[in-house]
Amino acid sequence: MLRDPQAVRAALDALSRDHLLRARRCVDGFDGDEAGAAPVVDGLARVNFCSNDYLGLARDPRVAAALIDAAKRWGAGAGAAHLVTGHTQAHHALEAALADFTGRESALLFSTGYMANLGVLQAFAGRGETVLQDRLNHASLIDGAQLAGAKLARYAHADVADAAHRLATAEAPVSVLATDGVFSMDGAVAPVSELAALAKRHGAWCMVDDAHGLGVLGAQGGGVAEAAGLGADDIPLLVGTLGKAFGSFGAFVAGDRDVIQFLLQRARTAIYTTAIPAAVAAATHAALRLLREEGWRREQLAARIARFRAGCAAQGIALTTSTTPIQPIVLGDATSALAASQALWDAGWWVSAIRPPTVPRGTARLRVTLSATHTDAQVDGLVDALAQALPDMAQA
Ligand SMILES: *Cc1c(COP(=O)(O)O)cnc(C)c1O
Numbered sequence: 001m002l003r004d005p006q007a008v009r010a011a012l013d014a015l016s017r018d019h020l021l022r023a024r025r026c027v028d029g030f031d032g033d034e035a036g037a038a039p040v041v042d043g044l045a046r047v048n049f050c051s052n053d054y055l056g057l058a059r060d061p062r063v064a065a066a067l068i069d070a071a072k073r074w075g076a077g078a079g080a081a082h083l084v085t086g087h088t089q090a091h092h093a094l095e096a097a098l099a100d101f102t103g104r105e106s107a108l109l110f111s112t113g114y115m116a117n118l119g120v121l122q123a124f125a126g127r128g129e130t131v132l133q134d135r136l137n138h139a140s141l142i143d144g145a146q147l148a149g150a151k152l153a154r155y156a157h158a159d160v161a162d163a164a165h166r167l168a169t170a171e172a173p174v175s176v177l178a179t180d181g182v183f184s185m186d187g188a189v190a191p192v193s194e195l196a197a198l199a200k201r202h203g204a205w206c207m208v209d210d211a212h213g214l215g216v217l218g219a220q221g222g223g224v225a226e227a228a229g230l231g232a233d234d235i236p237l238l239v240g241t242l243g244k245a246f247g248s249f250g251a252f253v254a255g256d257r258d259v260i261q262f263l264l265q266r267a268r269t270a271i272y273t274t275a276i277p278a279a280v281a282a283a284t285h286a287a288l289r290l291l292r293e294e295g296w297r298r299e300q301l302a303a304r305i306a307r308f309r310a311g312c313a314a315q316g317i318a319l320t321t322s323t324t325p326i327q328p329i330v331l332g333d334a335t336s337a338l339a340a341s342q343a344l345w346d347a348g349w350w351v352s353a354i355r356p357p358t359v360p361r362g363t364a365r366l367r368v369t370l371s372a373t374h375t376d377a378q379v380d381g382l383v384d385a386l387a388q389a390l391p392d393m394a395q396a
Contacts, residue, residue, distance in 0.1 A: 019334040020355055035059045036373025039350070046350040047378050049368050054216050054325045055297040056373035057247030057287045070282030078275035082109070083264075086275030094281045097288055098252050102214075102222060102240070104232050106260035110269060111276050113211050113241035113251040114140040118147055119267030120237055120253055121176060124205050125150040129175040132166055132204070134158065134183075134190065139358075141178050141209060150175070157183075160194040167202050174204045176237070181210030181224035182217070185359050185367060187322030189213070192224050196234040207237035215245025215291050216325060221298060232256050246291065248284040250276045301325060301372040304379055308370055311383035317390060328354070329366040329390070336391055337364035343389035349382055 002008050015021040030037040031045035035056040038045035057063055070090055078086035091109055098107040110116035121144035125131045131145035135154045145152040151172050155163040167174050177199040179190040192208055199206035210223040218226030225235050232238075232255050242250040253263060264270060291297070305325060312319050320328055331337045337353035344351050344366075355364045368382070 019338055025350075030059070033061075034373075035061075036371065036375075041350075044348065046345065046348055047374075047382070048350045049370070049374075049382055050350055050352040051369060051371065052212070052244035053247050053373075054212075054245045054301055054369070054371055055247065055291060056371055057245070057290060057297075060247065060287070060290060062290065063247060063283050063287045066286035067279050067283035070279035071277075074278035074282075076277060076279070078277055080275070081271065081273060082275045083271055088275075088278040088281070090278035090281040090285070091275060094285045094288070095252070097285055098240070099254055101220075101288060101292065102225065102238060102254040104238065104254035105257040107252045107254040108260045108263050108267075108270060109276065109281070110251040110253065110267075111273055112249075113138075113209070113239065113243070114143075115269035115273070116239050116241070116251040116253055117141050117209060118144040119263065119269035120207060120239060121145055121148045121150070121178070122268055123263050123266035124207070124237065125175045128172055130170045130172045132163065132170065132174045132177045134163075134179045136183050136186065136360075137178060137180050138184055138209060138211070141180070141207075145176075145178075158188060158191055160191050160198065163195060164198055167198060167204070174202060176205045176207050177202075178207040178209065180212070181208050181214075182212035182324050182326065184212055184326070185354055185365070186320055186328050187212075187324040187326030188320070189217070189224060189227075189324065192230060192235065193228045196230055200234070205237055206235050207239065208235045209239040211239070211241040211244055211251075212324065212326060214240040216298065216301065220295075221245070221291050232259075242284050242287075246284055246287045248287050249280050250284060297372040301370060304370045304372065304374050304376075307376060307379045308368070308383065311380060312386070315383055315387040317383070317386055325370045327368045327370065329368065329386070330363050331365055331391065332362055334364045337366060340366055340386075340389050340391070344382075344385055347385050347389070349385050351382075 027039045029040050038047050080086040095107045117140040125148045127149045130151040130153050132153045136157045153166050155166050196206045213223035215221045217223050238254045242248045334355040341353035351366050354367045
């Protein structure tokens with residue numbers, strides 16, 4: 001327990017000694033107006049290979065214009081929670097569009113994906129029940145089970161047989177089986193068809209957090225659910241975030257009308273919080289239209305991923321089997337990951353090092369992410385820089 005300022009200082013020193021101290025880099029601006037322009041930090045442009053802006057929508061001028069126009073109409077802040085006076089036509093229209101996009105009856109906005117996951121688990125799990133989760137699920141799903149007061153059981157990563165075993169042997173009945181759609185730190189796609197069938201057989205709710213799949217996977221960008229052809233019958237609780245491929249901010253849950261209605265009654269993270277600004281909802285709506293209409297973004301992204309993987313193979317850089325925009329290079333210890341990230345940074349490339357506890361001990365990594373706005377030359381440049389920066393151990 002931290003009892004005084006000296007204990008806090010000692011804790012910080014220990015983190016620093018273990019190379020686990022986290023720090024932020026402050027972006028001064030961008031090196032140009034185009035959507036893929038490099039962020040400038042400490043006066044130098046750094047090509048960004050670690051954002052979640054997979055489709056290049058975050059700085060699209062049409063999305064920004066929608067934000068500005070809506071801010072003129074609605075102002076900067078919503079002024080209250082959705083259930084009080086904060087719910088506007090802009091929010092309402094976005095919810096309808098997200099329901100349509102995901103092929104669900106209804107959708108409910110949340111301020112963040114973190115809050116959406118807390119809210120869903122609060123509403124659909126409780127004391128005397130178990131929430132069963134993939135071992136590598138996002139922190140917000142783990143926290144959500146604990147906040148709901150449910151027992152947390154975890155199965156081996158993407159291991160359907162282990163999930164089935166734990167479902168059958170759980171002490172308290174499993175109310176929710178939750179998985180990331182695309183795992184945020186390793187890019188793997190969850191076996192959602194099998195998990196959905198398993199949950200159905202056991203009468204548990206299948207919850208999929210598709211923060212990294214929506215907009216990216218599936219012919220129309222409908223994520224892992226679309227790619228696997230799974231409707232609300234199979235995945236009754238579908239969570240999406242709007243700060244990644246949508247390039248905006250916020251999150252939503254999509255499902256049957258009654259499920260969403262129930263969420264609105266029970267999810268404390270939707271009830272006791274200010275609505276996101278209407279202008280943000282309008283910007284997200286504009287981004288959703290672009291995401292649906294401009295399929296070239298997904299095609300270009302797929303081409304960049306393929307090019308990166310081929311380049312790494314040619315240079316002997318070991319990758320995982322991920323086929324998504326998340327392409328980790330696992331280095332092992334935190335020191336190696338930090339050193340590689342720093343060497344890339346010094347050469348003008350921004351690739352973050354991911355360390356425990358975000359990933360399991362001994363699997364610290366560089367988390368490379370690809371975007372539709374990267375050029376072929378940038379992808380090739382990064383591969384060359386990686387070949388220079390990586391310790392020999394990462395070279396196959
Ligand atoms: C990013 C992320 C979240 C959190 O979403 P925010 O809107 O950023 O709070 C939740 N789940 C997963 C899998 C994520 O990657």
